[in-house]
Structures are given as structure tokens and as C-alpha cells.
Amino acid sequence: MREPAWRRTGKTPDYRFSLANERTFLAWIRTSLALLAGAVAVDQLAPNIAPTPVRLVLCVLLALVGAGLAALSYRRWGQMEAAMRNDQALPFSRVMLFMTIVVAVAAFAFAVLILVAR
Numbered sequence: 001m002r003e004p005a006w007r008r009t010g011k012t013p014d015y016r017f018s019l020a021n022e023r024t025f026l027a028w029i030r031t032s033l034a035l036l037a038g039a040v041a042v043d044q045l046a047p048n049i050a051p052t053p054v055r056l057v058l059c060v061l062l063a064l065v066g067a068g069l070a071a072l073s074y075r076r077w078g079q080m081e082a083a084m085r086n087d088q089a090l091p092f093s094r095v096m097l098f099m100t101i102v103v104a105v106a107a108f109a110f111a112v113l114i115l116v117a118r
Contacts, residue, residue: 004078010085021080028073031099035066042110050113058109065102069095 012018039062042055049055072095079091 006082013084017084021077025073025077032066032070035062039063049117
């Protein structure tokens with residue numbers, strides 16, 4: 001894999017900020033993995049929680065959001081690193097709002113399914 005072009009611009013930021021940015025990236029990756037694990041868990045461990053088509057749609061949506069979050073986390077990490085190298089303001093991202101909505105909707109949907117399944 002080749003080095004991104006932004007790594008050849010600006011000055012190297014303080015390593016503490018780069019490491020903090022990397023920890024944030026890893027937190028996003030852990031969240032992505034949790035979404036993927038949740039999709040697999042619902043599919044494999046809770047087959048009676050909802051009719052098969054509904055369960056499959058929910059699992060596929062969770063998996064797609066997890067995959068999308070993994071891709072967005074790398075992009076976000078690169079944008080933050082480039083901003084630090086060029087002494088610019090850190091870019092704004094709507095990913096956090098999107099993830100909050102996705103997790104809240106998923107929690108509500110699964111709560112309803114659990115109540116209806118009983």
C-alpha cells in the first residue's frame with residue numbers, strides 16, 4: 001500500500017496528537033466490529049426474534065452500517081491527520097450524528113421485536 005499524498009505535506013504533528021487520532025480511529029473500528037458482531041449474533045443466536053425476512057433485513061443493515069463505518073473511519077483519520085499537518089481546523093463530520101441515529105433506531109427496533117416475540 002502506498003503512502004497517502006497528504007503525508008508529504010505540511011509538518012509532522014506532535015506525536016501525542018497523532019496517537020490520539022489513531023486511538024480515535026481504533027475506537028471507530030471497534031464500533032464497526034461491534035455492529036458486525038451484532039448482526040451475526042442476531043442472525044445466529046436469535047432466529048425466533050422476528051420473521052426471517054425482517055431479521056435478515058435488520059442483520060444486513062447492521063452489517064452494511066458496520067462496513068460503512070469502517071471505511072469512513074479511515075477517511076476521517078486521514079482528514080484529521082492532514083489538518084494537523086497543515087495547521088488547519090479539524091474538519092466537521094456528521095458521522096457521529098448518523099451513528100447515534102442508527103444505534104438508537106436499531107435499539108428501538110430490537111426492543112419492539114423482543115417485546116412482540118414474547
